[in-house]
Amino acid sequence: MNKAVFLDRDGVLNKLIYRNEFKEYTPPHSIEEIEIINGVYESLKELLKNGFLLFVISNQPDFAKGKISYEKLNSVCEKFREIMESNGVNINEYYYCLHHPQGIVDGYNINCECRKPGTLFVEDAVKKYNINKNESWFIGDRDTDIKCGKNAKLKTIFIKSGLFNLEKGNDPDFFAVNINEAIKIILNYL
Numbered sequence: 001m002n003k004a005v006f007l008d009r010d011g012v013l014n015k016l017i018y019r020n021e022f023k024e025y026t027p028p029h030s031i032e033e034i035e036i037i038n039g040v041y042e043s044l045k046e047l048l049k050n051g052f053l054l055f056v057i058s059n060q061p062d063f064a065k066g067k068i069s070y071e072k073l074n075s076v077c078e079k080f081r082e083i084m085e086s087n088g089v090n091i092n093e094y095y096y097c098l099h100h101p102q103g104i105v106d107g108y109n110i111n112c113e114c115r116k117p118g119t120l121f122v123e124d125a126v127k128k129y130n131i132n133k134n135e136s137w138f139i140g141d142r143d144t145d146i147k148c149g150k151n152a153k154l155k156t157i158f159i160k161s162g163l164f165n166l167e168k169g170n171d172p173d174f175f176a177v178n179i180n181e182a183i184k185i186i187l188n189y190l
Contacts, residue, residue: 001132002053004092005186006122006149008140009058012159012179013040014080022067025163027060029068031079041087043183048090050187053129057095057121059144064103073098092129095121116140117147122154139182146172155189157182 009027010016015035016025028034044054060077062068077096084091097116103109113120122138125131138149141159143166149156150170158172159182166172176182 001130001135003051003135004053004055004125004129004131005047005136006055006057006125006138006152006154007179008116008142008145009056009080011141011161011163012139013037013056016163026062026067027058028076029062029072031075034076034080034083036083036087037179039178039180041084041089043180044084044089046183046187050190052186053092053131054090055093055095055121055125056091057116057138057148058097059100059116060096060098061100061103061115063098064100064105064108066104070098093125095125097121116142116144117151119148119152122148122152126152137186139176139179143167143170146170157185 007013015037017028017033018025047054060073063070063073081094097114099108099110099112099115101111133153136154138154139157140146141161142164146156146158147170156172157174157176160175160177174185176185
């Protein structure tokens with residue numbers, strides 16, 4: 001069986017963008033806004049060298065909320081994949097949930113199984129790639145990431161960005177300042 005690390009994208013691998021018009025941090029809305037966090041490539045390559053499969057699982061509700069077009073969202077996702085590949089990081093699969101229950105776009109304004117903390121994408125990857133959950137991890141910077149990892153029976157690491165808080169009782173296995181520290185925790189755990 002394989003071991004894997006499931007990664008949130010925005011705020012973990014690339015920087016979030018503060019938008020005055022929404023008074024909140026959002027994912028990049030254009031390819032020009034993609035800024036990879038320092039050390040991401042090297043850290044992810046360490047995981048690959050140690051036999052981990054890598055997956056990105058990301059809630060992308062801004063399309064459902066009418067904040068970005070589908071075309072722009074798709075171009076950001078595609079460009080992110082190209083950036084990872086061109087820097088020698090092979091992500092096995094990208095899973096993006098475009099739904100949000102308070103969305104305004106018909107068909108995307110639903111409660112779904114794929115939106116974290118739902119585990120549909122994790123379960124799909126576990127089956128498709130023969131993943132051993134006992135040796136696998138979920139890294140994220142939001143409450144929903146940790147809940148998803150815990151619901152899927154993975155070890156969890158919360159990135160303390162200072163932007164998001166955990167609900168009381170939603171305790172990750174580990175805390176890290178950034179992705180680089182999170183990867184060191186995983187490698188020290190081996």
